[in-house]
Structure formats: structure tokens, C-alpha cells
Amino acid sequence: MNTRGTGFWDTPSASPIGPEHFNEIVTTAADLAIVLDTSGTVHSVVTNPLNPTLGQLDHWKDHDIREFLTVESQPKIDAQLSAYRDGQQTKADAIEVNHSDNSDWEFPIRYTLHKTGDDNIILMLGRDLRPIAELQHRLVKAQLALEKDYESHRDYETRYRVIMEAARDAFVLVDVASGRIVDINGLGAKILGASADALTGSAFTQEFESRRRGEFIEGLVAAAADGASRVVSVTSRRTKTDVVLYPVVFRAAGDRTLLCRIETAGTTETVAVELTQVLSALYRDGADAIVFTDMAGVIRSANDAFLSLCDAGQLTDIRGKSLGEFLSRGSVDLKVMIDSATRNKKMRLYSTRLEGAFGSELSVEMSATHLSTGDTTGFAFIVRDTSRIEVVREPTTATPSAMSDDAMRDVMDLVGSAPLKDIVSATTDVVEKMCIETAVELTDNNRVAAAEMLGLSRQSLYVKLRKYGLLAKNDPTTPN
Template sequence: MHVNKNGAFLSALDRFADVDAHGVKAIIAAGSDIALLITADGVVQDVYVGPEAPPANDIQSWSGHGIYDLVTEESREKISDMLERARSDEAPRWREINHRTPGAEDFPVRYAAISTGEGGKVILLGRDLHMVAQLQQRLVQAQLTMEQDYERIRQIETRYRVLFETTHEALLIVSSETGRILDANSAAARLFAREVQELTNRVFANRFDTTSQQQLAAALAQVRETGRERSLDLRSRGDNAQLGLDVLLFRSVNETLFLCRLTPRGARAVEEAGLDRSLTALYRQANDAIVFTDAGGAIKWANTAFLGLADVAVSETVRGASFGEFLGRPAVDLNVMMTNARAKGRLSVYSTSFRSAFGVSIPVEISTTYLADAKPEAYGFVLRDVSRAAALRGGPTVSSDSVEHIIDLVGSTPLKELVRGTTDVVEKLCIETAIRLTNNNRTSAAEMLGLSRQSLYVKLRKYGLIDQEE
């Protein structure tokens, strides 16, 4: 500890009291790249420029100018705050200030303000930040370049996926090192009666019989060694179908891959290929909405007409969503159609309403087919907009037998009883239809009819459709 002549302890600052002007100048020179002496009225009285300050900016010419004229507009408030704090003997804070320059770029300096204690003068000690600013600009430019490259890669990926999926040829990407399938398009999945996910990461050779596996191994080895395209005929495993294979070797970044194209052989293949193209054209161009779902009702494919009916722009928006979400009674309609189609193979016409993405309700008739041969099992739905037909009909109809029975009663039964009887006929017919469609699920039938479960039981007893004890 240090004490003064009176025996009192000296503070750390007190011990620098004997530093002369030359020492202060040396401290300023060592601790800053730029030092400015600011008068009480904000004029730069003197300038110190260190050896590492950028020579391009004529800093010495700042002497005699107002400090506020030398900085950018957003930095003036910072300068004012720094000078005020320094003259109030508050602890200095480093602030980043941008100076005006003749060029397009500003000159950034990090300043701390210290009062000289003489007539309100302040010393601004500055550290040059132009190198830091340049590094930041380079970093921002590098980030922009990376984002542009990423966007370009996404565009390339999108084009690749479009080409890969829209072609009618079965295409697979196979690793030349492991022989496993890295990617496959929908045509390849249909050829092997599998989902794309079931083919991915599986050994490609296992798709073929034993003899074909040996031929395939030799062909792939030759293509890998020579780099030339090779064609051969193989037979698939299971159904023993004859397939033509074309193999092309290509490099992707740091790995080599096989592009494999499979083509069915024979008259049957030609017929199936033609039928496949016709069905694809029908699916895409049909006026009626067509949608395929998995066994759980999740949408797998939907045509353009369905997208228009649903008021969505692209198929990815609805893919994976439950088909029931678009129906008037989500908890009932889909289950009724799938249950009946699974039991009978198909359901010809089912009337309900269809709700678009914007909540617009449209009356539709839906035909449902259970695709038992699909692997895995699936359902196909064809939807027809019947809003015009419904408007022309003006409402529901009654069977001809019921109408004839009512006509026979004219003249022998009062009109009020005829009207009441007609209502009962229609009501009983609707209840019977709902019970049949829901396989006697009365909760679903009540929801389909817009009744409470208790009200449905009352009407079932009224028309003798259940025992009175139930």
C-alpha cells in the first residue's frame, strides 16, 4: 500500500498524479489509433493520428471542424451523450461512431471520451474499426453467397424430383459401393408393387431371381470398371416377369452411383404400358375429382380436379391429410364409405357435402373402390360435383312404390293424414338408409341424420326398427 505525507492511503488514480504531459501523450499514443481534442463548443482543436490509422482518410484535416459535422447523422446523438458524460466526470463508455468520408463507405471508429478538466475540453480516444467493418462485410457477402447457392441447390433438387417422378420409366439410383437402392421413382415402385419407402435402402439385386442376381453382379462390376453403359435382361423375383435393365454410371460429389432404368418386356408389357399411360391421362385430365388414400384414409395422390374442388394450388398441400377432413361429416362419412367398400369391394354412390380449404360446402356424390391388390392396400374415390343437379331436383325424392301407395289413399284419407304419412315414409326411409350405411352403428347414424342419439332411438321404436325393450 502507498500513503501520502499525511499518512492517508493513495488510490490507484492518485498514483498517476505525477505523470507529466509527455507521459500522457505517450499513453494516448499507445492506447489509441486516433485521438481528438474537443473544445467546449464542440470544435476539434487538435488531432493525433497513430501509425496504424488508415491513410486514405485525411484525418489531420478534421482539425478546426465541428465534431458533429464530421460524423454521420445517426452518430451525432452518441457523440453528444459521450461529451456530456465526460464533462460530468462519469465513467467513460466505448461507443462506435461512423465518420463521413468522401467515398461511399463510412469510417467506423470506437471512441471513449475523457474530460481534461480544463474549460470543458474532452479527449476522444479512438480505435480504428475499418478492418473489423471490412471483415463483417465479407462475412455478410459470404452468407448471401451461401444462401444463393442453397437456393440454387433447392431449384436443382426440385427440377430433379419433377423429372424423376413425371417420367413413365422405372428409375432407381443405386450405390456402386453397397448395391443398395438410394432412391426410386413412383414408376419403379409400381413395377415392384411396393411403396418407394419400402424400396429405399434395400439391396437392388434382391429384386431379381438367383440367376439374374449373378448376371446383375457381373454387369454392375463391368460398368463400374469401364464406365460404359450396359443393358441386359433379368427376371424379377416372385412373379418371374422379364425386365430389361439399362445401367449408367455417374459421379455425385464424392461417390459413384448407378442410374438403373427398368423396362417390362413382351406383349403384356406393351399392353400394360399403354393402359398405364391411358389411366394416367384419365387421372390427370378427368373432370371428376379423383383421390387415392391409404388404409387409414390419408391422401396419397389427388388429381387436378380434386385440387380445384378443394381450392388448393399444389398436391403437396393435401398429401398426407385425412380425406375425411374435406367431407361434411368427417367422423362419419369416410368411415361409412371405407367400411362398405371393404366389405363389398365398392360403394357406387354416396351423397354428402365436400368442404374446400376456404370452408365452402359443395354437394357431391362419391364412388369408392377398395383396392385390395395394392401393396399396401388403398382406396380410390371419385367425386362428382352435383350442386347443379341438386338445384334442379329441388330436394330429396321418394321411391315410386311409396308414391303409388300414397296416391291410392287419395279420396279415402284426409289430406292432413296423407301429408303426415308421406313425412313418415320419407323419415323411415332416411333412417333405414343411415343404419344400413353405418352397419347399424347408431351413434354414427344419428350424427349422419343430424339427430341426437336419444331422438334416433325414439324414431327407431316408432317405426318398429328395434325392439321396444332396447
């Protein structure tokens, strides 16, 4: 079999192709057919009706073909036409050129040039290369995208490796489905007693004593889901070291992965976590009432013990209210405690009365601490019910022992040497002086607050301070 089919065409008796069919064959065999002379003038242009994207090119007729070629393509067509004029072209040759039409439309064409019966006439059959060019463009874009993704992947992989090895904590990545170690940093491998390469791909459960794979992995996942107690204590099989795991579950590419931070038992962070849990339990279940407020004394949180003292049903009933609303002297008590805690970081004891939601009152002792942790600032108040102690002490509060021994001795010396009226007046002065000194001391020499605490005007307090010689004593500007 002759694959080139020359037998039919070389047979002299072969039926010639009629002119009416030749034009159809040429137009359908090529996307673009051009008849031009060796000088480059176009005599005829025919486009394939099956490729309408080329449009109508009848305006090319009787024009130089170079007018419709880009600058870099013109030398190619000049070389071919020159070869045909000089008779050096012996066989059809293919060239690729870019056509330019209307200055804004370019399209690539691959032409084959063919001789005709007239030595001055050339037939150019062209194949539209735009689909191939578009495909090549897409391939180039895909290749560039792949290379960009690859570079990004390498960048993230490098960052990930640097972070894993530079981290001060020990980390291990475990596949939840298989329970095998996906990756582990150097510190984690050191704690488990093997190299990172040896541990990668091994079963995570086998690195700890008395652990079953299914139960152990499920326990880690459950611990990760529990925000309150995200801790699992285990013993390393190789080093016999007690360690603590802090698991976190995340999903990547559809697969669940465990990120476990490993710490040896007894480290500072482990003790801190345990202390946090203990303090949380104390706050939740402690006997003493605990209240947290902001810098203005507005309640942020309180435990059940405080809710019981103020007869509140739930935390939402008091959250957002000022703590002063629950104190007998209101803002006076609150301001005294806040000012003292702000200056001295804490206030040890402050006696006052706590008012409940339904009008009940209790004698309480309060201590205040100024808190400043990161972006969180405020005060912590510990409230202790002293009503029972007050009942026990009440019978003795009116006895002379409640006063200072020196003051009582001065009063007793007046018996027999002064009338009872003068003795009562002296006793009253002693009690009044002691009350004023106590109020000034409790308010840290805040005389406005002391006056409000004693139920006096500010002017009356200054008069009494001057009367008992306490004005200069408590004046911070007066030298000692």
C-alpha cells in the first residue's frame, strides 16, 4: 500500500479535478488560502467556512500581503517570494507568520507555499495556529502556577521546619486514623528517648506504658475537645519519665490530626496549669465569696458563695452592677477599698455591711487586690461573713476593754477628783477621738471618705481633727 497515494495522482489517465470543485477542496483543506504573485500582491483570498473566526478578508485583494503582516513576519515572506522569483524553490516549504489587521487584531498562521501552472503565481495554504497558541498559553500558565505553588510549598515547609525546631516546647503530630506519628521535633524526640527519624511513622501509643491504641487516641481526642481539662498524663516507655500531653485536634486535607505538646511532669508550665485548675476549683467551690470587678468597681464575675451572701439567683442578676450597690455605705466603702488597693496593690481587711437583694444585711470583712495581667485590669475582692463573730463579740464591745488602756486609765483617774458630768464628757472625747482615728486610718487619710464614713461634714471633721491634734499628724505635707 502506498501511504502517500501517489499512484492516483501520477496516473496520466486519472480524472482531472474540475475547477468548480477545486475551489471547494482548497477552502476546506486549509483555514486560509491566498493566491499571490511573486511580488507579494494578493490576487485572491478564500477563508474556510468551517472557521468563521477569521472573518471576511476580501479587502486584502489587490493589496501587498506585507501590509497585513507584523514587522517580524515580513522578512519570512520576503525570503520565500525571492526564492520563487529566482527559481530556487523546488518544493513546498512551511513558514509561520503573524497577520495584523486593523492594527488591533493579530493571528498566527502556518503557510505552505505551492507552485501553480504560472511561474509568477503562488498558492499559499494556511492553517490557523490560534487554538495551538491558546493551548500553549494555557500550558505555560499552568506550568507557572505549578512552579509558584511549589515555591510556596517549599517556603511554608521551610518555615514549618524552622518553627518546629526553634520552638522551646516539644511537639508531635499524630494521625488520628492510623495513630502513627506524622512528625516530631527534636525536643519531643529527646523526651521520648529516640531520634526523630526513628519515631516518625511509628505508633504513638507504643511510646507509653500500659496504653491501648484505640483507647489512648480516643482519650486524646476527647481531652482536646474538653476545654476545661485538656491534659493527659502518661509515662514514657523508653525513658520511664512521667510526661503530660496537651492535645489539639485539627483537620487538614480532610484528615484529622493531633498536635500534642509534650512536657515532663513537674515543669514550671505544668505546675502553672495545675495551679490554675486548683484556683479555679477554689473559686468555684470555696467557702469565701470572691468577686472580680473592673477598675470602676463594676462586677465582672462572682462565685456562688457571693451569690448566696447577696441573695442573687444567678450571676446575670448582678453582672454589670457596681459592687457599691451591695455595700451599706455604697460608693464610700467601694471608693475607700479601690483607692487603697490602687495605691498599695492590696487592702487586707475592711469591715462593712453587705446588703442583700431583698434588704437583708450582713456584717462582712473584705480584702481587695489590684490585678493587672496583660490587657486585663481590675480588682479581686474576698468577702467573709463575720455576723456570727459579731454576735459573740457584741456583749464586750461596750466594756472599757474596747478602748485603749491609756485612755481608760486617764478616765479612771478622774473618779473622785471630778464630777460625773466631766468624766462622761472626757469618756465621750476618748471614744470620738478613737473613731476619727480609725476612720482616717481605714480611708488612708482620705478625709472626704472619712467624713462620709462618720456621717460628718468635711468642715466638722476638720474641726474635730484640729480639736484632738490629729490635723497635723495626718497631714501628708506636714513633716514628721
